[in-house]
Amino acid sequence: MKGPFGRRVVMLLGIYLILLLALGSVYAAFLGSETTTRYVNSFPVGLLWALFGLSSLAAMVFIPTTRRRLPIWLIHVGLFLIILGAMLGSESFHHFTQKLYENGALRKGYLLIYEGQTKNRIVSSNGNLQGKLPFSLKLKDFQVVYDETGEILVRSPGGKMVVLPAEVGRNYPLNCGDMTLRVNKSYKNYRIRFENQRKIDIDEPGSGSNPALEIGLKGKTLMSAKTQVIFPNLPFRPDQDEDCTLEYRRLVRNFCSDVQLLVGGRALIDDQISGGYPLRFQGYHIYQHAYDQKSHKYSVLLLVSDRGLNLVYWGFVCLCGGMIWHFWLGGLHRRFTAMRT
Amino acid sequence: MTMKTTLQGFLIYAAMLGYVLALWLYWLKKYELVNTVYAIGIAVALAAVGYRWMHTGHAPCMNLFEIFLCMGAMYPLICFGGGLMRIGSRAYDMVVGILLLFAAGFVFDAEPRNLPPALQHFLFLPHVSAYLLAYIYLVKAGLVAVFGLIRGAPLYGKQHSGDEIYKLVRNGFPCMTMGLVLGSWWAKMAWGEFWSWDPKELWSLAAFLVYAGYLHVHAGYGKRYPRIKHGLVFLGFLLILATLLWANLSDLFLGLHDYANLRGSS
Numbered sequence: 001m002k003g004p005f006g007r008r009v010v011m012l013l014g015i016y017l018i019l020l021l022a023l024g025s026v027y028a029a030f031l032g033s034e035t036t037t038r039y040v041n042s043f044p045v046g047l048l049w050a051l052f053g054l055s056s057l058a059a060m061v062f063i064p065t066t067r068r069r070l071p072i073w074l075i076h077v078g079l080f081l082i083i084l085g086a087m088l089g090s091e092s093f094h095h096f097t098q099k100l101y102e103n104g105a106l107r108k109g110y111l112l113i114y115e116g117q118t119k120n121r122i123v124s125s126n127g128n129l130q131g132k133l134p135f136s137l138k139l140k141d142f143q144v145v146y147d148e149t150g151e152i153l154v155r156s157p158g159g160k161m162v163v164l165p166a167e168v169g170r171n172y173p174l175n176c177g178d179m180t181l182r183v184n185k186s187y188k189n190y191r192i193r194f195e196n197q198r199k200i201d202i203d204e205p206g207s208g209s210n211p212a213l214e215i216g217l218k219g220k221t222l223m224s225a226k227t228q229v230i231f232p233n234l235p236f237r238p239d240q241d242e243d244c245t246l247e248y249r250r251l252v253r254n255f256c257s258d259v260q261l262l263v264g265g266r267a268l269i270d271d272q273i274s275g276g277y278p279l280r281f282q283g284y285h286i287y288q289h290a291y292d293q294k295s296h297k298y299s300v301l302l303l304v305s306d307r308g309l310n311l312v313y314w315g316f317v318c319l320c321g322g323m324i325w326h327f328w329l330g331g332l333h334r335r336f337t338a339m340r341t
Numbered sequence: 342m343t344m345k346t347t348l349q350g351f352l353i354y355a356a357m358l359g360y361v362l363a364l365w366l367y368w369l370k371k372y373e374l375v376n377t378v379y380a381i382g383i384a385v386a387l388a389a390v391g392y393r394w395m396h397t398g399h400a401p402c403m404n405l406f407e408i409f410l411c412m413g414a415m416y417p418l419i420c421f422g423g424g425l426m427r428i429g430s431r432a433y434d435m436v437v438g439i440l441l442l443f444a445a446g447f448v449f450d451a452e453p454r455n456l457p458p459a460l461q462h463f464l465f466l467p468h469v470s471a472y473l474l475a476y477i478y479l480v481k482a483g484l485v486a487v488f489g490l491i492r493g494a495p496l497y498g499k500q501h502s503g504d505e506i507y508k509l510v511r512n513g514f515p516c517m518t519m520g521l522v523l524g525s526w527w528a529k530m531a532w533g534e535f536w537s538w539d540p541k542e543l544w545s546l547a548a549f550l551v552y553a554g555y556l557h558v559h560a561g562y563g564k565r566y567p568r569i570k571h572g573l574v575f576l577g578f579l580l581i582l583a584t585l586l587w588a589n590l591s592d593l594f595l596g597l598h599d600y601a602n603l604r605g606s607s
Contacts, residue, residue, distance in 0.1 A: 015554055022550035026580075029543040030593065036538040065560075086536065108533070147455050165453065218393040254458045275458035276531045287533050304533040312535060316522045323515040331511065 010062040012042050021052060041092040053083035071330060074322030078315045085311030094305065105129050105283060111301040113139040118262065122303055128184045133303070134263070135282065140270075141258040142291060146269060149186070150213070150250040155235070157243045166213055166248065176244030179219030189213040190229065213248040255291050255300040273301065283307065342448045349396070352389035353410065353446040356382050357439055360417065364435040379435065380478050383421060386442065387415035397453045402469035403460065405589060406449035413441035416477050428497050433484060464527035471520035476581055478513025479552070483578025486571040503567050506574050507559055521549055540595075541588040548580035 021218045024045075028036040039045050051261050056076040059066045066072045087093060094107035109122030120136040123129055154162045157174040164172050164181075171180045190212035191204045201214065211231070217238050218225045230236045235245040256274035260267050261281060278287040289302035346348065351382065359382020366375045390411055394402040401407035417438040420431075445451075456465075485505050524542075529535040555573040558566060 008561075011557065014558050014579075015561070018550050018554040018557060022554065022580075025543045025547035028538065029362050029540045029547070029588070032540070033538050036543065040538060149455075163452075177595065201535045230606075251455050251479070252458060254461065274525075276462040278533075280528065285529070285533065287531075309529070309535075313526075317527065320515075320519055320522055323518050327511045327515045 006062040007064075009053065009281065010058050014059060016246065017048075017052050017055055024048075037091075041090055043092075046087065046090075046092065049083055049087065053080045053087075056080050056083075060226055069326070070324045071326035074318045075326065076322075077320030078320075078322055079103070081311045081315030081318060083315075085308035085313075085315060088308030088311065089305065090308075094307070098299055105305045105307060106133075106303070108302070108304050111137060111286075111287065111303060112298055113257075113301065115139050132206070133284075135268075136262045136285070137301065138260040138262060138267075139257055139299055140260055142169070142256070142296060143258075144255045144291065144296055145253045146211075147251040147253045150211070150232075150248060152181070152183075152213070152215070152245040153249055154229075155245045161207045173236075174219075174244070177219050177239045177242040179217055179238060182216040182218075184216050185214040186225065187229075190231075210252055211248070226243070255288060255299075257301065259286075259301075265293075281307070345446060348452070349389065349392060350446065351452055352385055352392060353413075353442055356386035356421070357442045357446060359385055360435050360438045360442070364432060364439070367432050375431065376480065379417070379421065379431070382438075383414065383417050386410075386583070388417070390414050399456050399460075400466045400469070401464070402466065402473070403454065403456060404449070405586075406445055406451050407446040408469075408473070408585070409449060409542055412474055412477065413438055413445055415473060416441060416480070419474075419477055420481070424465050433480075437480070437484070459531045462527055462531060464530070468520055468523040468527055471516050471523055475513045475516035475520055476585070477508050478516065478582060479574075479577060482513060482574050484510035485509065486574035486578065489571045490568065492576060502566060503570060506571070510552060510555060510574065514556065517549055517552065521545060533582055534572075541584060542570055542595075544580060544584040544588045548577050548584055551577040551580055 028039065031039070037151045040049075056079045059076055060073060061067070066076060074224060077098045091107050094105065097105070106122055110123060111119050111122060113119050116139065118136050118138040120133040122131055122133060149168075152164045152166050152172075154164060154174060154176075156162065161174070162175070164170075165200040166183050166185050166186060168186055170183050173179075174181050185203075187201070187203045188211060189204045189206065189208045190210045191202050193200045193202050212229050213231075214227060214229050216225060216227050219239070227235060228238070230246055230248045232248050232250055235247045237245050254274050256272050258270075258272050259279070261269040261271070261279070269279070269281065271279050273286060273288045275288055277286045281284075283306045285304050285306055287302040287304070288299070343351065363375050363379035363382055366372075366378060390401055393407060393410060397403075400568070401411055410529055417434055457531040484506075489503070524545075525535040528537065551573055555570055555577065558570055558573065
C-alpha cells in the first residue's frame with residue numbers, strides 16, 4: 001500500500017481518528033470523570049487509542065515527509081510513547097497482569113497510618129484490603145501548616161454563603177440585619193485571663209494552639225456595637241432575630257507527613273511527603289492524600305504504581321522537543337537562511 | 342455585574358479607558374496618537390497585573406478574574422509588539438483587549454484568595470503561562486478564521502487569511518502542547534495521575550485534537566479546502582472558550598479544576 005495511495009489513506013485515517021477522539025472527548029466531558037475512566041478502561045475505547053497510537057507510527061512508514069524530517073518523526077514517536085505508557089499504566093492492564101502473575105504490582109491504593117504506626121497494607125477507596133507492599137512505611141510525625149489569615153464564612157438568610165478574608169482592620173457590610181463587621185484581631189492561641197476581676201483576652205505565646213478571631217459588629221438591629229470572639233467550627237449568630245451565622249475558618253497552606261521507609265525492618269529512607277512532593281520508591285509514587293481533620297492524629301497516603309510512567313515522560317520530551325524544533329526553530333532557521341541568501 | 346471600587350478596579354478601568362480612547366482615535370484616523378494612547382493603556386493594564394501579584398503574593402493566574410486580567414494586558418501587548426501578531430487591523434485587537442478587561446472589571450469576583458495546597462507548586466506558573474500564551478495566539482487565529490468564513494477570502498491586510506491562520510496556529514499550538522504536558526506532569530506530582538479524565542482536561546484535550554486535526558489537513562492538503570480549515574480553527578476557538586469559561590462556570594462540569602471558578606477558591 002506504499003506510494004501516493006497509501007499516503008492518502010494513512011493521512012485521512014489519521015485526520016478521522018483525531019476528530020473522532022475530539023468528539024469523544026467533548027461527549028466524555030458531560031459524563032464526568034468516573035464514568036469516563038470506566039469507559040477508557042473498556043476494550044473498545046482501548047482499541048481506539050491503540051489504533052490512534054499505531055496510526056502515528058504508520059505515518060512514519062507511509063508518509064515520506066514524516067519519515068525524513070526528524071522533528072515530525074519525534075512528534076509522532078512521542079505521541080506513540082505517551083499512548084503506550086498510558087496503556088501499560090492503566091487499570092485494565094494492571095488487572096490483566098495481576099491475573100497473569102498472581103502477585104503483580106498494585107495499581108493504586110491508600111495507607112491510613114497513625115503517628116508512630118508502621119504499615120504495609122494497602123486498601124481501596126472503600127476500605128477493602130488490596131494487598132501488601134514489599135516495604136513498610138512508618139509515620140513519624142504529621143503537621144498541618146496554616147496561612148496567617150483565615151476567612152469568615154457568612155451564612156445569610158435563604159442559605160446564601162459568602163466568604164470574607166479575615167484581614168485585620170477590614171470592614172465588611174453583612175447581608176443580615178444591615179450590620180457591618182470589622183475584623184479587630186486574630187489570635188493564634190486565645191486564652192482568657194482575669195486581672196482585678198476583669199476579663200482580659202490574650203494571645204498566649206508558646207506551642208499551644210487555640211485560633212480565634214475578634215470581630216466588631218455594628219448595626220441598626222443591634223442595641224449597641226459589640227465585640228465578639230469567634231472560633232473555628234463554632235458558628236456564631238450575631239443577632240438572635242436574624243437567621244444568619246458567622247464562622248471563622250483557618251486556611252490550610254499545606255499538610256505533610258514525616259515518614260520512614262523500611263525494608264525487612266531496616267530503615268532505608270527518611271523523608272517528608274507533602275502536597276505536590278511525593279516520595280518515589282520501587283516503582284511506586286507515594287503521595288500525601290488526606291488527614292484526620294479533627295485531631296491531626298493520622299495521615300492518609302496514596303500509593304500509585306509507576307508502570308509505563310517513564311515511557312510517558314519520554315513521550316512528553318519527544319513531543320515537545322519535536323514541536324519546538326518543527327514549528328519554532330525550523331521557521332527561524334528558514335528565515336535566517338533566506339536572509340543570508 | 343458590579344463595579345470594583347478598589348485601587349485594583351481603578352487600574353483596570355483606567356486601562357480600559359486607554360484602549361477605548363485608542364480605538365476612538367483609530368476611528369477618527371488620528372493614527373499618530375493611537376500608538377501612544379494604546380501603549381499607555383497597556384502599561385496601566387500591566388500595572389494592574391503587577392499590583393494584583395503584589396497584593397495576593399502569588400502569580401495572578403489562579404481564577405477567572407486573574408486570567409482575564411492577565412490576558413487583557415498580554416493580548417494587546419503581544420499584538421502591539423510582536424511582528425507576527427501584527428496581523429490585520431489594530432482596532433480588532435483593541436476590541437478584544439476591552440472585552441477581556443471588561444470581564445475582569447465587571448463580571449468576575451476580585452476578592453483575593455489564598456492558593457490551595459495543590460496550586461503551591463513550581464509548575465503552576467509555567468503551566469498557566471503556556472496556556473495563556475497559547476490562548477492569545479489561538480484566539481487571534483479563531484477571530485481571523487471567523488472573518489475568513491464570513492467573507493470567504495482574504496480577511497484584512499494583504500496576506501491570505503489561510504496563511505495568517507497557519508502562522509498563528511504554528512505559534513500557539515506548541516504553547517498549548519507545553520501547557521498540556523506541564524499540566525500532566527504537575528497533575529502526576531500533585532494528584533497521583535497525569536491524566537484524570539476530568540471535564541476541564543477533556544475540553545482542553547478536544548481543543549488540542551482539533552488544532553492537531555487542522556495542522557494535519559494543512560500538511561496533507563496544502564491550500565486546498567480553506568473552509569474546512571477555517572472551520573476547524575473556529576471550532577478550536579469555541580472549544581477554548583468552553584475550556585476557559587463553560588467548564589469553570591457551569592455546575593455540569595464539577596471536577597479537580599474547580600479552584601478556577603467564579604467564586605475564587607473551592
